[in-house]
Amino acid sequence: MHLLAASTQRNLGMAIAVVAIVGFAIYLIYNVMWAGRREKGSELELAPNRKPYLSDEELETSKLDLALVSGLVTLVIIGVALPLYWLGEPGRQQGYVDDSRRQFTSRGFEQYEERCASCHGGGGLGGTTATSITDDSGNFIAAIEWEVPALTTALYRFSEDEVRHILNYGRPPTPMQAWGAPGGGPLTTQQVDELIQYIQSIQLSPDELQGEVLDGLVLQVRDDVLAANDGDIADQLAEAQEAVNAAGADEIAAENAARELAKVEELIRETSEQHIRNLDSPDRGELLFNNGVYGCARCHTPRDSWRFTGPEEQPGAGPVVLARGSAEEADVVAQLGSLIPAYIPGGGAFGPNLTNQVTLRQFDTAEGHAGFVTIGSEEGVGYGNFGQGDGGGQMPAFGVCVGDRDSNEQSPFYGFCTLEDGSTRPGMLTAEQIADIVAYERGL
Ligand code: HEC
Ligand code: HEC
Known part of the structure; x- marks a missing residue:
């Protein structure tokens, strides 16, 4: 342009x-050529009472x-x-x-x-923040760590105006507070713009993004892959790790052992990718749904962003964070009982409840459903059979880059969704990935 x-x-x-x-x-x-053609003489006589002029x-x-x-x-x-x-x-x-x-x-x-790195991590790579959950009257229920999303893909999913809205008003009741003056926060309009410009500068390239999405899926199937074939790969991994430990100070042995370990990791990676490809569409959709900042559960599943902490303290590092699904976490959850919402996949949190086949009633066809997930919700634009469309950085767009959606060419932020070769940046998820998620959601 x-x-x-x-x-x-x-x-x-x-x-x-x-x-x-x-x-x-x-x-x-x-x-120069025509110069020198002078006047032959004056036509008027000089009046006697006047001083002769030039x-x-x-x-x-x-x-x-x-x-x-x-x-x-x-x-x-x-x-x-x-x-x-x-x-x-x-x-x-x-x-x-x-x-x-x-x-x-x-x-x-x-x-x-x-102001932000303490929660969103250095370089916007994501992090956690210690907070507590309270009941409706503000009484303490439990201390948790809240998983804070990375910001390195925000402008794929949200337009510049939506990010501005999130910064201005925050995301109550999550720990994301209102930062801009319109929401009562401390930042001026220009400071908010500066933050958006910074966020734009840290966005991943489309290739990096696809890699990250896949990494998240691979991580979820890793345990299954290690357990497959009677733990054959797990044995290889244990052996390789043992060799690394045994190598000790012997440089050549350490180098060989590290190379072996890398080979096993590569095998795990390839097997995982194969495993994911072979899954049925709704099962792959489930992995995509639960894929952290790249997925849906953090907004649509209760407690998905919460990590409970145990009674023990790590020396110097505070309470131990309990792994999701661990026995210790199950104990804590059982103790809290009905004080906290049940972990129901798609049961509704910041985003609405997607269970009891509500999406079948909202969207008559899987195509319509996928269309909404592709472009997300826009302020005041209804969707499906009864969707309102709250906009303001709510339901993100997963299938198209929308960073420029409502900014015009005059905006200094404009142009994020256009790549250097003039082509358009792809969205965060491919059409096939969205079809998988839709297949999963329509079965909830
Ligand atoms: C106290 C911790 C905390 C601080 C400080 C904080 N955030 Fe957040 N932020 C969060 C959490 C938690 C979420 C996700 C909320 C949720 O679960 O929906 C979030 C969400 C966001 C989102 C939406 C991302 C998405 O993909 O949904 C943006 C953009 C954002 N924050 C920007 C900022 C910026 C810029 C600052 C600094 C001015 C900041 N945040 C400071 C905790 C924080
Ligand atoms: C940042 C939070 C957030 C994330 C992440 C998110 N959603 Fe949503 N979702 C919402 C909100 C909020 C709404 C309500 C939108 C509105 O009213 O405009 C919504 C609405 C929906 C609806 C319509 C539900 C109905 O019955 O009206 C579907 C379907 C949906 N989301 C699917 C997904 C899928 C699939 C993903 C992951 C690929 C996802 N969402 C990720 C916040 C989120």
């Missing part, structure tokens, strides 16, 4: 400059010429200098945009480090 605008402007300036220079040259040549001869030659030439020189300066100035204008505009972006990004980075 900038390039195109720059070249039109540049061409126009170039054309005007050429016309002015060539025109001036022609004028000069014409004048003669016509003089007025019409040197005086007039001087005035004309100075006028011409001024005109030429204006005529040539202006187009020349315009020639540099697109570069200056682009330079200003680039400069402001750099400035916004670095100020946003400072804001981020100061």
Whole structure:
């Protein structure tokens, strides 16, 4: 866009400059060749009561010429200098945009480090925050760690305005508070813009993103893969790890052992990917649904972002965080009983309950259902048979890049969804992945 605008402007300036220079040259040549054709004499006699002024001869030659030439020189300066100035204008505009972006990004980075990194992690890679859950009257129920999403894909799923809305108003009742002035937070409009610019600067490339999504699925099936074939791969892994430990200070042995271990890890990876490919569509959809920041459970399944902590303390590191599904976690959950919501996949949290076949009633066809998951909800745009469309950074868009959705070309943030080669950035999930999730959700 900038390039195109720059070249039109540049061409126009170039054309005007050429016309002015060539025109001036022609004028000069014409004048030099035709100069010296002087007036033969004045037509009027001088009145006797008047002091003789400069003669016509003089007025019409040197005086007039001087005035004309100075006028011409001024005109030429204006005529040539202006187009020349315009020639540099697109570069200056682009330079200003680039400069402001750099400035916004670095100020946003400072804001981020100061106010957000403690939860969202260094570089926006995700983290946790210690918080507590309370009942409706504010009474303490339990201390938990809340899994805080990475921000490195936010602009694939949310438009710039939706991110602004999230920053302004937060996400009650999660630990994400209101940061912008409209929601009563401490940040000015410009500081919020600087943060958005910083978030834009840390977005993953489409390839990195696909890799991350797949990593999340592989991690979920790892235990199954290790247990398959009577634990054959698990035995290989244990052996390789033992060799690494046994190698100790022996450099050559350590190198060999590390290479063996990497080979086994590679085998686990390949087997996992094969395992995932061979799953039935709804089972693969379940993995995608539960895929952390890239999935759906964090908003649609109660307690999905919560990690309970145990009674023991790690020296210097606070309470021990209990793994999801561990026996210790089951104990804590049993103790809390009905004080906390039951962990029902798709049972509803920040996003609505998707169980009891509600999605079948909302969307008549799987295609319509997938269409909604692809583009997400937009402010005031109804969806399905009775969906309201709250917008404001609620249900994200999973199948198309929407960073630019409601910003126009004038916005300094515009252009995130256009890649350098001019093609459009893909969405976070592929159409097949969304079809898998829809197959899973329609069975809930
Ligand atoms: C106290 C911890 C905490 C702090 C500090 C915090 N956040 Fe968050 N933020 C969260 C949590 C938790 C969520 C996810 C809420 C949920 O589960 O839906 C979130 C969600 C978000 C989201 C939406 C991401 C998504 O994919 O849904 C954005 C964008 C965001 N935060 C930006 C920021 C920025 C920018 C700052 C600094 C000004 C910040 N946050 C500070 C905890 C925090
Ligand atoms: C950041 C939180 C969040 C995430 C992550 C999220 N959703 Fe949602 N979802 C919502 C919200 C909020 C709504 C309600 C939207 C509205 O009213 O505009 C919703 C609505 C829906 C609906 C419509 C339900 C109905 O009956 O109206 C479906 C289907 C859905 N989400 C599927 C998904 C799928 C599939 C994923 C994962 C690929 C997902 N959601 C991830 C927050 C989320």
